[in-house]
Amino acid sequence: MEDSKPEIKILLVDDREDNLFSIQTVLEKDGYHFRKANSGQNALKILLKELDFTLILMDVEMPVLNGFETASLIYEREKLRHIPIIFITANNYSEEYVFKGYKTGGVDYIYKPINPELLRAKVAVFVELYRKNHLLMAQEHKLQMVNSVLEERVKERTEELLQKNVELEKTNSELKKVNNDLDNFVYTASHDLKAPMSNIEGLITALKDMVNQESNNEMDELITMIDKSIDRFKITIRDLTEITKIQKSLDEESETINLGELIEDVRLSISEIITEANANIICNLKGCNTVKFSRKNLKSIIYNLLSNAIKYRSPERKPEVTISAKKEKDFVVISIKDNGLGINSKDTSKIFSMFKRLHDHVEGSGIGLYLVKRIVTNAGGKIDVESEVGKGSTFKVYLKSVG
Numbered sequence: 001m002e003d004s005k006p007e008i009k010i011l012l013v014d015d016r017e018d019n020l021f022s023i024q025t026v027l028e029k030d031g032y033h034f035r036k037a038n039s040g041q042n043a044l045k046i047l048l049k050e051l052d053f054t055l056i057l058m059d060v061e062m063p064v065l066n067g068f069e070t071a072s073l074i075y076e077r078e079k080l081r082h083i084p085i086i087f088i089t090a091n092n093y094s095e096e097y098v099f100k101g102y103k104t105g106g107v108d109y110i111y112k113p114i115n116p117e118l119l120r121a122k123v124a125v126f127v128e129l130y131r132k133n134h135l136l137m138a139q140e141h142k143l144q145m146v147n148s149v150l151e152e153r154v155k156e157r158t159e160e161l162l163q164k165n166v167e168l169e170k171t172n173s174e175l176k177k178v179n180n181d182l183d184n185f186v187y188t189a190s191h192d193l194k195a196p197m198s199n200i201e202g203l204i205t206a207l208k209d210m211v212n213q214e215s216n217n218e219m220d221e222l223i224t225m226i227d228k229s230i231d232r233f234k235i236t237i238r239d240l241t242e243i244t245k246i247q248k249s250l251d252e253e254s255e256t257i258n259l260g261e262l263i264e265d266v267r268l269s270i271s272e273i274i275t276e277a278n279a280n281i282i283c284n285l286k287g288c289n290t291v292k293f294s295r296k297n298l299k300s301i302i303y304n305l306l307s308n309a310i311k312y313r314s315p316e317r318k319p320e321v322t323i324s325a326k327k328e329k330d331f332v333v334i335s336i337k338d339n340g341l342g343i344n345s346k347d348t349s350k351i352f353s354m355f356k357r358l359h360d361h362v363e364g365s366g367i368g369l370y371l372v373k374r375i376v377t378n379a380g381g382k383i384d385v386e387s388e389v390g391k392g393s394t395f396k397v398y399l400k401s402v403g
Helices: 017-030 040-049 067-074 095-103 116-210 217-248 259-269 271-277 295-311 368-378
Strands: 009-013 033-037 055-059 085-089 108-111 255-258 280-284 290-293 320-328 331-338 382-388 392-400
Touching: 009 017, 009 040, 017 033, 017 116, 033 040, 040 055, 040 067, 055 067, 055 116, 067 085, 067 095, 085 116, 108 116, 116 217, 255 259, 255 295, 259 271, 259 280, 259 295, 271 295, 290 295, 295 320, 295 331, 295 368, 295 392, 368 382, 368 392
Parallel strands: 009 033, 009 055, 055 085, 085 108, 280 320
Antiparallel strands: 255 290, 320 331, 331 392, 382 392
């Protein structure tokens, strides 16, 4: 079937040997292969065993079974109906006679005496049709094979993807469990540390009262250092508690927030450090003054970024912080730009890690930026930072637009 030039096999049927010989002689120069039958019965016997004939050339006037009767019996078999039959006749040329031949399944007539060129031409037409059909069948077979291979690959790929999805769901489930366990641990640890810390604070107060009469500079300095350590510990416990609160507040309902009002609220809450640093806070919200988000979480974002911008100010110049907002594709982008100390480019990826601090001269637990990133990413957004040592930093918060 896949051979582009199939063997052309012709069955010659005639009760006269000389006629069979003359027809074969005319056609064999075209490279055809032949099988010969000297009666309708012999033709049927051959066709019981061989089905791969391109064409049948059959005489009409034969004893016992004439050509029309033989053709009718041939076409009773489903597997033989594709073989065209050309009748060869020398007697009746009436329309009724010709119609009878077509009715039995014949496709054409050759009249005796046979014109060799006409015979070759008519046979060539059916041979060419056979070759084209054969080529079409070969191409169809190849297409079926390709489709079969593709279907198998699609099946394998689908099964692979299903397996990957099962593994991914399992991994996600395990990650959720780990996160929940971590949150529970942090919450339990921070909660359980509060009581002993309060006891330590009480004992230090009692100790200060006991040694008050024997106070000296060295002892006062030691007690001051203890107080500061306790304060830092309390801040760390508070921030650890905030981490667990963030996860629980992710499902809080969003609301339309006026950015100017929220920023002013944050400014008032840190007014003491703004005044102490003599910082200049500039708001540029012409690009966007509203955003739909959790009010509590957005306030935490602005609070951490604005207070950090002031805390990490440069001693060489007056601190200036610019807060701006704009819409960018599917996001509202809030930018907080300062002229502070700046961050080395190799450290920008580290600052969002828990407990990571790059400057020890500023009080803090190293949790603020971790909380900011967790809030933003869990809400479908992102946070970027651009910074240069000695010039300042710009934090850009991308909040997913909702509604």
